[in-house]
Amino acid sequence: MAWNLLLLAWLVALVSTLSALFIGEVMGQAPCVLCWFQRAFMFPLAVILAIACYRSDFGIWRYALPLTAIGAALAFAHTLLYAGLIPQPIQPCTATGPSCSGAEMTVFGVVPLPVLALFAFILIAILLILIRRRTTQ
Template sequence: MTIKAPAGPWGLLLLAWLLALFSTLAALFIGEVMGQAPCVLCWFQRAFMFPLAVILAVACYRSDFDVWRYALPLAGIGALLALAHSLLYAGLIPQRIQPCSATGPSCSDANMTILGGIPLPLLALGAFVLIAILLLIIRRRTAQ
């Protein structure tokens, strides 16, 4: 049995929504079930991923292929935040400009990994970038 990739814009839209939904549920699972409190940058990333799950769900229901107009900015800003978080986690951003305070969870703590050491900020970056790519493909395939 082979699984074919969704070729049409509706299938791509569905894939983007599933990715946003899975990312949202994973963030909630890590925070609420595993008890790992999100850092400041994680909160900001959630502020852009959670609405994507809702917006893309409505777009799937309505077959709204112009969703890229309002979902792409959310994915782009979320990707920039996740990139900054990934660079901070990797130690490429100086410690003195970290947005995380001493009282809350650290943005670059060793607890920021899952699945045997994959950094959560890198996973968030991948999810935002994939959603953005899918939205751009939808835009190209539905352009008049």
Template sequence: MSTSSSSGPWPLLLLAWLVALLSSLSALFIGEVMGQAPCVLCWFQRTFMFPLAVILAIACYRSDFAIWRYALPLAGIGAALAFAHTLLYAGLIPQPIQPCTATGPSCSGAGMTIFGGVPLPMLALFAFVLIAILLLVIRRRTAP
């Protein structure tokens, strides 16, 4: 299978890396430039997104389409955390089990939005799910 084909896995791998890179840089921009401190769940999500940006970059450089074996668990766990954070933001998780109420920034406060009201947890969920879908398509296209 040719790696230069637009229907091959290479553009998908590049897109997965670009999503992870943009998500990581956006998280750093929001925290460091805009001065918005991340909540506990945001920190946990970052622990899964930042390594994705690194390992997907290496996979792009090496044209390693088997990266889905290592990146898909990171994207899946990150998506689960972002989904829980989205439920928390929407008020669907009961107050006693909310992780961010004791100290630090609120996981569901008004500061968890960008672009005039788009919730950050939903953006993170979208990014993790998109990366996971791209990795699954890469897996299907490169399976023997």
């Protein structure tokens, strides 16, 4: 059962990584500053979770959970920024790069990308916590 959870965590990270690459490279949508930071935490998860699956390393939660937590915190801040709950003066995006809260930050014009990233990080965190509970007793 723990191996299935590990596989699912890797698949979430892999789909998130491939989706980010598709949006940036195929669709041509440049990532904003916060998207780059979120990618910096999601991309390694796809790699280390794949290795953990291959090796059946259920202790991976020790290394992956901190990456997931930091990525989720960034995605949460990005979601608040997108929703307009973070004041303008502390927004990290500049006038020279893509907007962190513009209309192009959505999938099909409906679902905000920061919300999808937050969901992915939270799902991976939940799976890692379940792995920890099932393997350390």
